[in-house]
Amino acid sequence: MTEFGDPTTAPFWAAAERRELLIQRCTDCGAHQFYPRPFCLSCNGQSLEWVQAAGTGSVHARTTVHLQVLPDMEPPYVVALVELDEGPRLVTNLVEPAPGIGDRVAVSWRERAGAPPLPVFAAIEDPV
Ligand code: ZN
Numbered sequence: 001m002t003e004f005g006d007p008t009t010a011p012f013w014a015a016a017e018r019r020e021l022l023i024q025r026c027t028d029c030g031a032h033q034f035y036p037r038p039f040c041l042s043c044n045g046q047s048l049e050w051v052q053a054a055g056t057g058s059v060h061a062r063t064t065v066h067l068q069v070l071p072d073m074e075p076p077y078v079v080a081l082v083e084l085d086e087g088p089r090l091v092t093n094l095v096e097p098a099p100g101i102g103d104r105v106a107v108s109w110r111e112r113a114g115a116p117p118l119p120v121f122a123a124i125e126d127p128v
Helices: 010-017
Strands: 022-026 048-052 056-065 077-084 089-094 104-112 115-123
Touching: 010 022, 010 048, 010 115, 056 089
Parallel strands: 089 115
Antiparallel strands: 022 048, 056 077, 056 104, 077 089, 104 115
């Protein structure tokens, strides 16, 4: 497998090949962040480690795309901002039937030709 991404994002994509969602954690202040950066957004420290996210979160915002803007994405589809339980928010797609704002979601993976799978999110039942 050839390496995907740049030095900052390569560990994320390598984990995506294993269907593992990695986010960065600052070893100085403990903040989690996504997308990957070479420094901590909270304290500007450069001591970051990769940790596996639980893969669960909730829908912070969502919108339905009705116009075709990407050749391999047939509309309509849902673009969402998902807030992970660790705190970071990521721009992603929701799997149909797409959950609403505030709904609990879990990571799933969309396979792609010639590239690592992309993390997308699907609705999960609330724990009782
Ligand atoms: Zn920090």
